[in-house]
Amino acid sequence: MDNMWVGFVTAIFLSAIILLYRNFRSRIRSSYRRRSPLPSGTLGWPLIGETIEFISCAYSDRPESFMDKRRRMYGKVFKSHIFGSPTIVSTDAESSILLINGSLQRRIHGLIGAFFKSPHLKAQITQDMQMYVQESMANWTDEHPIYIQDETKNIAFQVLVKALISLDPGGEMEFLKKQFQEFIAGLMSLPINVPGSRLYRSLQAKKKMVKLIHKIIQAKRIRGISGVPEDVAEVLLNDASEQLTDDLISDNMIDLMIPGEDSVPVLITLAIKYLSDCPAALQQLTDENMKLKRLKDQLGEPLSWNDYLSLPFTQTVITETLRMGNIIVGVMRKAMKDIEIKGYLIPEGWCAFAYFRSVHLDENHYDWPYQFNPWRWQDKETSNYSFTPFGGGQRLCPGLDLARLEASIFLYHFVTQFRWVAEADSIINFPTVRMKKRMPRASRIFSSSIDISEPLPETKLRLVDFHLCQKFSSRVTLMAGRNRIPRDAFDNRRGYPPEGHLVRGPLPRPLPPHPALLEEELEMQHVEIRNLLGENRRLVEDRIALQRELGAAKEELHRMNLAIGDIRAEQELRSRELIERGLKLEADLRATGPLKNEAAQLHAEVQKLNSIRQDLAGQVQTLKQDLAKFQSENKQIPRLRADIDGLHKELMHARSAIDYEKKASIEMMEHKQAMENNLVSMAREVEKLRAELANADARPWGAGGSYGMKFSSPEGVFPAPYGDGYGVHLGAADKGPLYGAGTASWGGFDKPRMTRR
Numbered sequence: 099m100d101n102m103w104v105g106f107v108t109a110i111f112l113s114a115i116i117l118l119y120r121n122f123r124s125r126i127r128s129s130y131r132r133r134s135p136l137p138s139g140t141l142g143w144p145l146i147g148e149t150i151e152f153i154s155c156a157y158s159d160r161p162e163s164f165m166d167k168r169r170r171m172y173g174k175v176f177k178s179h180i181f182g183s184p185t186i187v188s189t190d191a192e193s194s195i196l197l198i199n200g201s202l203q204r205r206i207h208g209l210i211g212a213f214f215k216s217p218h219l220k221a222q223i224t225q226d227m228q229m230y231v232q233e234s235m236a237n238w239t240d241e242h243p244i245y246i247q248d249e250t251k252n253i254a255f256q257v258l259v260k261a262l263i264s265l266d267p268g269g270e271m272e273f274l275k276k277q278f279q280e281f282i283a284g285l286m287s288l289p290i291n292v293p294g295s296r297l298y299r300s301l302q303a304k305k306k307m308v309k310l311i312h313k314i315i316q317a318k319r320i321r322g323i324s325g326v327p328e329d330v331a332e333v334l335l336n337d338a339s340e341q342l343t344d345d346l347i348s349d350n351m352i353d354l355m356i357p358g359e360d361s362v363p364v365l366i367t368l369a370i371k372y373l374s375d376c377p378a379a380l381q382q383l384t385d386e387n388m389k390l391k392r393l394k395d396q397l398g399e400p401l402s403w404n405d406y407l408s409l410p411f412t413q414t415v416i417t418e419t420l421r422m423g424n425i426i427v428g429v430m431r432k433a434m435k436d437i438e439i440k441g442y443l444i445p446e447g448w449c450a451f452a453y454f455r456s457v458h459l460d461e462n463h464y465d466w467p468y469q470f471n472p473w474r475w476q477d478k479e480t481s482n483y484s485f486t487p488f489g490g491g492q493r494l495c496p497g498l499d500l501a502r503l504e505a506s507i508f509l510y511h512f513v514t515q516f517r518w519v520a521e522a523d524s525i526i527n528f529p530t531v532r533m534k535k536r537m538p539r540a541s542r543i544f545s546s547s548i549d550i551s552e553p554l555p556e557t558k559l560r561l562v563d564f565h566l567c568q569k570f571s572s573r574v575t576l577m578a579g580r581n582r583i584p585r586d587a588f589d590n591r592r593g594y595p596p597e598g599h600l601v602r603g604p605l606p607r608p609l610p611p612h613p614a615l616l617e618e619e620l621e622m623q624h625v626e627i628r629n630l631l632g633e634n635r636r637l638v639e640d641r642i643a644l645q646r647e648l649g650a651a652k653e654e655l656h657r658m659n660l661a662i663g664d665i666r667a668e669q670e671l672r673s674r675e676l677i678e679r680g681l682k683l684e685a686d687l688r689a690t691g692p693l694k695n696e697a698a699q700l701h702a703e704v705q706k707l708n709s710i711r712q713d714l715a716g717q718v719q720t721l722k723q724d725l726a727k728f729q730s731e732n733k734q735i736p737r738l739r740a741d742i743d744g745l746h747k748e749l750m751h752a753r754s755a756i757d758y759e760k761k762a763s764i765e766m767m768e769h770k771q772a773m774e775n776n777l778v779s780m781a782r783e784v785e786k787l788r789a790e791l792a793n794a795d796a797r798p799w800g801a802g803g804s805y806g807m808k809f810s811s812p813e814g815v816f817p818a819p820y821g822d823g824y825g826v827h828l829g830a831a832d833k834g835p836l837y838g839a840g841t842a843s844w845g846g847f848d849k850p851r852m853t854r855r
């Protein structure tokens with residue numbers, strides 16, 4: 099059963115992978131069909147692409163090796179697939195990827211940028227930063243180690259929160275700091291959002307922060323903002339845009355706290371780390387700041403924003419730290435539509451990654467790129483495409499001056515008040531840039547209040563150099579070894595001649611060591627003892643720190659165990675559910691026995707239906723043939739129709755002719771009738787005339803007369819002068835028509851015989 103489920107889940111998983119891979123391939127293929135070519139490169143494995151190699155390089159000393167390898171193979175712009183998205187990577191200094199932007203971002207960027215440039219804010223931030231740095235440094239003692247990264251985080255966070263929402267140090271600030279740290283910790287955690295997990299705690303912390311910021315914003319709304327805005331929240335609240343809701347403003351405030359909590363502290367920490375590695379730079383920076391301090395003390399003036407930014411060497415140190423440190427390794431954008439950059443296509447949905455680190459460490463732009471060399475900036479422009487630690491284009495970091503100012507203030511107070519020993523530490527580059535042991539750690543402060551008019555005592559400087567040479571670089575080792583007797587002069591025999599072969603005779607009297615040598619050795623021993631003491635103290639502190647970390651790790655482990663317990667319980671519940679479902683399915687399967695018989699019956703029926711289907715197919719065949727015949731006949735229909743139409747037309751003609759002739763014959767009949775009537779009346783007239791004639795004859799001629807005709811009797815007729823040729827019986831009109839029948843000229847219109855044509 100288990101095997102079945104494993105097989106089932108594997109099948110689903112594999113099909114999901116295949117589907118996703120196909121989708122991915124088709125997206126890529128479709129993009130190939132477009133106008134411009136994609137840059138060369140490889141997309142690596144399905145789904146994960148080249149992410150594993152990218153991350154493993156990111157954890158190494160040379161995170162840029164991933165990019166450099168591909169740059170050598172494919173050119174400065176190439177394609178890859180990292181963090182689940184196909185990506186166009188640019189290691190080109192003149193990359194215009196930085197110019198891709200959106201609209202609401204532009205608005206917020208403009209508002210914040212303008213505010214950070216205002217003289218009012220600059221003055222306030224300078225004052226706040228000085229105050230917080232002084233307060234923080236006042237608590238530093240020789241007894242406890244100082245973790246620069248933590249101290250600067252604390253200071254920079256307070257400065258930024260003041261500039262963002264005008265919150266002063268106190269209960270709410272502490273609460274916000276705590277929640278913010280919890281929130282940040284969860285951003286780089288496993289994506290498990292269950293109670294107790296880091297992500298869950300992070301999201302809860304963010305909710306609490308949003309609530310507090312909402313409260314502050316509401317108070318500002320009620321109070322009303324008049325005159326110059328005091329902080330960034332007021333700048334955004336003043337804006338008339340309806341898009342800037344309270345939620346959006348709160349979110350922006352939290353996003354803006356990230357550089358305060360992370361980028362600026364890392365910048366300061368790295369600067370101190372690099373300075374500790376490079377005593378010459380540290381010396382020059384210290385001199386420059388001391389000079390300014392003396393000047394300001396003499397004038398009795400506080401330092402202003404401009405004073406700090408006008409320290410040229412300090413600025414070059416910060417610039418070089420930004421170049422070497424690559425606090426932001428690069429920026430990513432997502433293409434919302436196809437974009438063409440430098441003749442290459444960035445297809446819609448792909449990411450574009452401008453990788454600053456490769457540019458900043460490119461020996462074509464910088465000689466000896468891996469060497470900390472602030473002097474390289476003395477005659478060099480910082481505003482060029484090969485130096486973009488703050489990004490570029492419309493998304494250029496609006497906090498760049500603020501970051502430089504905060505670093506300058508911290509360095510000023512640090513180097514003018516303290517001498518320190520920086521312990522060995524290394525830089526971690528992934529997921530964010532930071533020091534492995536929250537270093538450089540100022541574990542021993544040699545002078546918490548030095549007399550600035552006097553140079554530091556020689557021994558102290560030497561001591562510092564000695565420490566540095568041991569911990570950091572060989573260059574410093576040489577400097578530290580200067581003016582000293584080689585150490586091996588004191589080895590083993592402490593000034594006695596070296597042991598040789600045994601010689602006969604009295605042993606030579608040992609010479610007492612030279613007092614100067616003894617003094618030197620004593621001094622060295624003294625130094626060593628102090629070193630050992632320092633080392634010992636550091637070990638103790640390390641142990642305490644490790645114990646603390648162990649405690650924290652144990653606590654985390656405990657929490658994770660709880661979370662794992664929850665997850666296990668949930669998994670068990672799920673697997674129990676799955677097993678139950680499996681059992682139910684099995685039972686269902688067993689219950690399907692009767693269905694089998696039905697299936698057999700259905701099979702027989704299907705066979706019967708098949709034979710019927712064959713019969714029907716035969717019938718359909720004959721019908722098809724008939725249909726074909728009809729169809730061919732049908733083709734003749736138009737011709738028949740045309741004939742019928744012709745006949746119909748002829749019929750219509752004939753009808754109209756008949757009607758016409760009917761009318762004509764009716765007229766003729768009427769005419770004939772009239773003529774007949776006329777003839778009858780004429781015949782009568784004739785009869786009358788005859789009678790009158792007869793009467794008239796009877797008087798002079800008597801009956802029969804000379805012509806043997808009796809005019810008084812009907813028989814007394816005149817013999818027809820023209821014979822029967824006219825067929826007219828002049829004396830017997832009633833025996834026939836006057837003009838005879840048959841051949842008479844009107845005979846053709848004999849009505850009863852008229853036929854229809």
Ligand code: HEM
Nearest residue numbers: 207357361362365425426429487488489493495496497501
């Ligand atoms: C060492 C310190 C800092 C570094 C290295 C740094 C670097 C950067 C970089 C590279 C970007 C560009 C991101 C992109 O193009 O997507 C950026 C954006 C930004 N930075 Fe900074 N930053 C620093 C400090 C600060 C500070 C102190 C603030 C002040 C609140 C700040 C506020 C911002 C904001 C608001 C943006 C977003 C700009 C936008 O997208 O419109 N940054 N930063």
